[in-house]
Amino acid sequence: MTAIRGIFFAVHLSYEERIKLIQFIRTTLDDDGLSSTPIVAGVGGSSTRETIRLARDAAEAGADAGLVILPAYYAASLEMDVEQVIQYYVDICDASPIPLFLYNFPANAAGQDMSANTIETIMRRTSNLCGVKLTCGGSVGKLVCLEAAIRSDPTINASRKYIFLLLDGVIADWTPWMQAGGHGTVSGIPNFAPAATMRLWDLLNKPSLTDEELAERQRIQLILGRADAYAMPAGIRGMKYVLNHLRGYGIAPRRPLLPLGEKQGQYLSRAFQTMMNLEQEIEANGKAS
Numbered sequence: 001m002t003a004i005r006g007i008f009f010a011v012h013l014s015y016e017e018r019i020k021l022i023q024f025i026r027t028t029l030d031d032d033g034l035s036s037t038p039i040v041a042g043v044g045g046s047s048t049r050e051t052i053r054l055a056r057d058a059a060e061a062g063a064d065a066g067l068v069i070l071p072a073y074y075a076a077s078l079e080m081d082v083e084q085v086i087q088y089y090v091d092i093c094d095a096s097p098i099p100l101f102l103y104n105f106p107a108n109a110a111g112q113d114m115s116a117n118t119i120e121t122i123m124r125r126t127s128n129l130c131g132v133k134l135t136c137g138g139s140v141g142k143l144v145c146l147e148a149a150i151r152s153d154p155t156i157n158a159s160r161k162y163i164f165l166l167l168d169g170v171i172a173d174w175t176p177w178m179q180a181g182g183h184g185t186v187s188g189i190p191n192f193a194p195a196a197t198m199r200l201w202d203l204l205n206k207p208s209l210t211d212e213e214l215a216e217r218q219r220i221q222l223i224l225g226r227a228d229a230y231a232m233p234a235g236i237r238g239m240k241y242v243l244n245h246l247r248g249y250g251i252a253p254r255r256p257l258l259p260l261g262e263k264q265g266q267y268l269s270r271a272f273q274t275m276m277n278l279e280q281e282i283e284a285n286g287k288a289s
Contacts, residue, residue: 019057042067143182165183166181
């Protein structure tokens with residue numbers, strides 16, 4: 001199993017920008033001989049109809065899968081009857097030409113937090129749901145429930161082109177996630193420390209470890225996890241600040257978000273320094289795959 005490598009979030013992009021970005025990424029990957037690298041595009045809308053349209057247009061532009069968070073505007077109404085949530089995902093999955101991931105992220109969905117039972121029901125009702133990304137409290141517990149359901153019922157994966165993917169949204173708990181049957185993580189941290197991330201991935205997938213490798217895995221997990229703990233509250237503003245500091249990318253997020261303040265940004269950069277030192281060390285040792 002390999003990690004999903006191409007993913008973007010579209011909440012502040014116009015419709016035209018979404019399409020152009022997918023097309024550009026697909027062309028760039030293909031030109032670099034990476035035609036097998038998947039693009040997972042953010043296609044969640046505010047209604048069933050809008051999400052279906054976004055999924056169809058993303059597929060036409062070259063996306064391989066879509067990522068869908070719950071609509072936030074009518075969160076209170078949706079929470080009154082969970083069948084609405086279930087039917088939303090069933091409807092969009094059945095109408096989408098590409099497989100879709102369910103994205104459970106309460107902090108960005110007006111507090112809506114899907115239970116393992118709700119997610120399992122959706123998984124069983126549509127074969128075009130290809131996996132989940134869980135960025136929520138109790139994510140490992142939900143993973144255990146979903147993994148057990150899949151393991152006990154072979155028809156769940158038999159009805160799908162690919163196995164149902166169980167993806168973590170927080171790299172801080174990646175080690176227990178993999179040990180509990182998860183398949184990988186989708187995190188912002190690899191943007192800063194790709195070599196360290198891939199080294200941890202290699203160690204997490206190795207059947208047995210020496211004492212030295214076990215200590216290395218624990219060290220990398222601790223450093224990446226601490227950086228993630230600082231990055232999560234800072235959000236996209238923090239990501240933009242640090243990427244500007246390290247790589248010279250634009251510092252300003254799209255309005256209404258404003259750039260992170262200099263004091264906050266410097267604090268975040270200092271918190272990231274241990275991770276960046278680790279990244280340089282692993283690159284120098286040539287351990288990353």
